[in-house]
Amino acid sequence: MCSAPGCSQPGEFRAPLESGHRSDFDGPGDWRFLCLDHVREFNQRYNFFSGMTAEEIAAQQRPYAGWERETRAFSAAGADLPPKWADFHDPLDAIQARFRATRPEERKDGRPLSGEDRTALKVLGLEVDADRRALRERYSELVRRYHPDRNGGDRSHEGALQKVIEAYQLLRKAPAFA
Incomplete structure (x- = not known):
């Protein structure tokens, strides 16, 4: 009642x-x-x-009321233990710490590479830290290898040649190679 x-x-x-x-x-x-x-x-x-x-x-x-306590949403069932919020000054570091090992390799000079840049580097067979000179040399080598005029008129490598040209055009304009 x-x-x-x-x-x-x-x-x-x-x-x-x-x-x-x-x-x-x-x-x-x-x-x-x-x-x-x-x-x-x-x-x-x-x-x-x-x-x-x-x-x-x-x-x-206060805006972060309640975040100092762990809740079930952050439980470790079936995964490695998540970092404790108190261990970080910036909450974004807490989120990124778990995935730091799976992040793609960064350039030593700190210049950014997009996903497309990384794909283009793989097409050319270059490492992440390649410089502009290595880019030009590798491009020249691959064009000579795949171009029909250098293969006795064999046009079976035209697809590979086109990919190499597209990759080079993308990378020569990329901030990492400027």
């Missing part, structure tokens, strides 16, 4: 007690059950922050 005085409706909706007792480590807190009309009335006047100090209100309203 509804716990509102004088109401005989079924109490289907849970609401915290007016005393302000909140859930803590000792249990979920104290509840009462109200009918639809009385729970609507309760919700209109309910203030979560009543009885809190200014510091407690600020702690509840």
Whole structure:
């Protein structure tokens, strides 16, 4: 039954007690059950922050409230343990740390390579740290190898030649080879 005085409706909706007792480590807190009309009335006047100090209100309203606790969403069922949020200053590092071993190799000079650049380097058979000179030399070598004029008119390598030309055109304009 509804716990509102004088109401005989079924109490289907849970609401915290007016005393302000909140859930803590000792249990979920104290509840009462109200009918639809009385729970609507309760919700209109309910203030979560009543009885809190200014510091407690600020702690509840900070943007990262709750992130310092691990939850089931970050459980390690079937995978290696995720990093603890407290171990990182930047939350993005926590996300990236798990995948750092699978990231593609970076250039030693720090110049960026896109996925297309990496694919083009594979077509030419070059390493990630190749420089502009190595790019030109490898391009010249492959063009001589696949060009029909150098193969006695054999046109079976035209597809490979076209891929080499496209890869070179892409890489010579790439920031890593500028």
